[in-house]
Structure formats: structure tokens, C-alpha cells
Amino acid sequence: MSSAPPRSTDERLGVHPFPHRHLLGIAGLAPHEILFLLDEAEQWIALNRSTEKRDDRLHGLTQINAFFENSTRTLLSFEIAGKRLGMDVVNMAVAQSSVKKGETLIDTAITLNAMRPDVIVIRHDASGAVRLIADKVDCPVLNAGDGRHEHPTQALLDALTIRRRKGRIAGLTVAICGDVLHSRVARSNILALGTLGADVRVVGPPTLLPPHVERMGVTRFTDFDAGLEGADVVMMLRLQSERMDGAFVPSPREYHALYGLTTERLARAAPDALVMHPGPMNRGVEIASAVADDLNRSAIPEQVEMGVALRMACLDVLTRRQRGVEGWA
Numbered sequence: 001m002s003s004a005p006p007r008s009t010d011e012r013l014g015v016h017p018f019p020h021r022h023l024l025g026i027a028g029l030a031p032h033e034i035l036f037l038l039d040e041a042e043q044w045i046a047l048n049r050s051t052e053k054r055d056d057r058l059h060g061l062t063q064i065n066a067f068f069e070n071s072t073r074t075l076l077s078f079e080i081a082g083k084r085l086g087m088d089v090v091n092m093a094v095a096q097s098s099v100k101k102g103e104t105l106i107d108t109a110i111t112l113n114a115m116r117p118d119v120i121v122i123r124h125d126a127s128g129a130v131r132l133i134a135d136k137v138d139c140p141v142l143n144a145g146d147g148r149h150e151h152p153t154q155a156l157l158d159a160l161t162i163r164r165r166k167g168r169i170a171g172l173t174v175a176i177c178g179d180v181l182h183s184r185v186a187r188s189n190i191l192a193l194g195t196l197g198a199d200v201r202v203v204g205p206p207t208l209l210p211p212h213v214e215r216m217g218v219t220r221f222t223d224f225d226a227g228l229e230g231a232d233v234v235m236m237l238r239l240q241s242e243r244m245d246g247a248f249v250p251s252p253r254e255y256h257a258l259y260g261l262t263t264e265r266l267a268r269a270a271p272d273a274l275v276m277h278p279g280p281m282n283r284g285v286e287i288a289s290a291v292a293d294d295l296n297r298s299a300i301p302e303q304v305e306m307g308v309a310l311r312m313a314c315l316d317v318l319t320r321r322q323r324g325v326e327g328w329a
Contacts, residue, residue, distance in 0.1 A: 016327075018317050022134045022141045025150035026191040034192060038160045040313035041306070048084070048309055056086035061118035061319060066092040066108075066133075067144065068124040073279055073304065074144050074154075078121045081311035087118075105129060109136035119319055122146070140318035142311075148184055154278050155188035157310040159196060161303050162233055165274055170197030175227050175269070176218075177203040178237035178259065178286050181210050185278045186237055190216050203227030204259060224259045231269040235276040236261050236287045252285045262288045266297070274299050 017036040026034070047055060063082040067075050075091065082089040092112075103111075105124075109132070112120060119140045122130045127147030134141035145151040163169055174193050180186045180202045194200050194217050202213055203221040214220055221227030228234060239255065266273065275291055275298045283289045292298055320328035 023152055023314055023318060024131055024134060024141065024143045026152050026155050026188045027150070029195070031195050034156065034159065034195060037156055037310070037313055037317065038163060040317060041160055041310040044309035044312040045306070048305070053084055054086065055084065058315065058319060059086035061087045063087045063089045063119050063121065063315065064092060064112060064117045065089065065121045066112060068094045069145070071123055071144070074123065077307045078144060078311050081308050081315055085312055085315055105132060106136060109133040113137040118322060119315060142314055142318065145184055148182055150188045151184040152188050153307070153311055153314060154185050155192040157303060157306040158189055158235070158276060158278070159192050160306045160310055161276065161299050162274065165299055166232065169193060172232040173199045173201065173230060174233040174235060175201045175203050175231040176235045176237065177224065177227065177261070179208045179239050180204050180213065180237065181208045183237050189235065190218055194218070201227050201231065225265065225268055228265060228268040231273055233274045233276060234261060234266065234269050237278070238280065238282050238286055256285050260286055260288060261291050263290050266291055273297065276300065276303060278303070
């Protein structure tokens with residue numbers, strides 16, 4: 001397992017390493033800004049593996065997790081991240097909120113802002129909703145997934161996982177496979193990994209690949225076996241049934257027969273290919289249990305672990321200015 005790489009040239013020269021107020025997406029981030037967040041996460045990996053898993057540098061700050069869309073792992077990951085940094089963490093129960101009574105998203109943003117939070121984490125089923133809220137509040141906002149748009153912290157934790165397991169990202173061939181059309185994870189990963197120098201492929205049935213996806217700098221494959229050939233990283237995506245408004249695949253069984261990752265299919269990738277999945281997994285649909293549970297090849301549990309550390313880094317970095325940290329004012 002590799003250690004963290006040296007700081008970027010820009011950072012050594014004193015240039016502000018992450019000048020953004022919010023983290024709304026990967027689009028627009030420079031390579032050194034992405035690498036800075038990955039580097040910052042390294043310290044939290046060590047802390048999270050220790051007996052004493054708490055650092056109170058954000059003590060007294062309030063974090064609101066406003067999840068307008070169901071989530072388990074992302075919400076839990078952000079909650080643990082905030083609490084391990086000493087924050088007061090509040091999870092907004094949208095099912096019981098005024099949103100269900102007809103309150104507009106802007107009114108919700110104004111209400112949240114009036115409570116003087118120090119950071120808001122937002123997940124929403126509409127693309128662009130997170131930016132709309134960010135424009136109405138006075139504190140940093142982190143995008144925990146908005147519609148089909150982006151899921152930046154997932155892409156960052158995936159990049160961190162790859163870098164630690166492979167020692168690098170630049171020059172690797174990464175195959176992102178499955179329901180790319182409906183996946184914000186795929187979009188953010190294409191942007192992050194491409195920015196960091198990976199050769200990114202998207203692999204899936206024609207109905208689940210975005211039109212003109214090649215414009216994002218990726219290579220398109222509809223033949224699963226061809227798309228896996230020689231890949232260093234195989235990232236599987238689940239079928240986003242809740243975002244589909246038609247019949248995109250004949251059936252889960254047929255989808256698995258054509259595009260499910262099995263041990264036999266994985267043999268087409270590089271001998272040491274890393275298997276990833278953002279979760280939750282549909283075992284027996286996009287991935288076979290034998291592959292998901294292969295401790296030598298699967299990095300799925302490690303992705304979850306890296307998620308807490310990466311989100312701790314983001315919460316720390318985005319609140320430095322308001323905390324008056326030297327060099328961030």
C-alpha cells in the first residue's frame with residue numbers, strides 16, 4: 001500500500017490549495033485541487049484505524065445533513081465524519097419536514113440558513129438542486145448527490161482507493177461498467193479520473209450509455225468482454241431502476257448474462273485488476289457474489305472506509321476559512 005505523494009508544486013509555492021467555498025461537483029476542479037483533498041484524507045485514515053477515533057478541531061460547529069433522497073451509506077458516512085471531527089451533527093428528516101407539506105426548495109434553503117449552520121450536506125433527486133441551495137446560504141455546501149448530475153465525494157473516495165491500492169492513477173485503464181446513463185457516480189468518476197490522467201472506458205448496453213459520451217474523453221464499449229480487456233480497474237454500477245422511465249433492459253437475469261461481472265469475465269481484465277462498486281450492490285445482477293467477496297481483488301469494503309476519511313477531509317477543508325485557520329482567511 002502506497003503512502004501519500006508529496007504536496008503539489010502549487011501548494012509548496014504557497015498558492016491556495018483549495019480556493020472553492022463549496023464542493024458541488026468535480027467539474028471545474030484542477031488536478032492539484034483534487035490531489036490536495038486526497039492528500040488531506042490520508043491523515044484521517046490513520047485516525048479512523050486507531051482506538052481513539054476523535055479529533056475535536058471542528059468542536060462547536062454545526063453540520064446539517066439535508067437528505068431529500070433516501071440514503072444509508074452516504075448519510076451514515078457523513079454523520080460519522082462530522083462526529084469524529086467533533087461537530088454537532090443534525091440529520092434532517094425530510095419525510096417529516098415541511099417539504100412534504102409543499103414548501104419550496106428555496107424556502108427550505110432560507111430556513112436552514114436562518115439556523116446558522118456551519119456546513120450543509122445535501123442529497124437531492126433533482127439535478128442542480130444542490131447549487132440552488134448553495135446560492136441561498138451563507139455556509140459551505142457539500143453535494144452528496146444530485147439527480148443524474150454529480151456525486152463528487154464518491155468520485156474522490158474512489159480515486160483515493162485506487163491510488164492507495166495501485167500507487168497511482170495516471171496511466172491506469174479504468175472501465176466503468178453498467179448503467180452509466182443514470183449514474184451521477186459515473187459522471188463524477190469520469191471527470192475525476194480523467195483529470196488525474198487515467199484512460200477511462202464506459203461499458204454497457206447502448207440503452208444505458210449517454211449519447212455522445214465520447215465528448216467527455218472516454219472510450220465507449222457496448223461489448224462487455226471487449227471493454228474489460230486489459231483493464232486495471234473495473235468499476236461496476238447498479239441499475240438505477242428508480243431513475244428509469246422506460247424499459248432499458250429486458251430483465252435482470254438477461255442483464256446479468258450479458259453485462260454481469262463474473263469470475264470468468266474478470267479474467268479478461270489485467271491479472272491484478274481491482275474491482276469496485278459504489279453500492280448498494282445488486283448481487284447476481286451487475287456483479288456476482290464470488291467477485292464482490294474476493295478479498296484479493298475487491299476494494300468494495302475499502303471504498304466505504306475511504307469514504308469516511310475523505311469526507312472528514314472535505315469538512316475540515318471547507319470550514320477552514322470560517323474557523324480562521326492561518327492561510328485560509
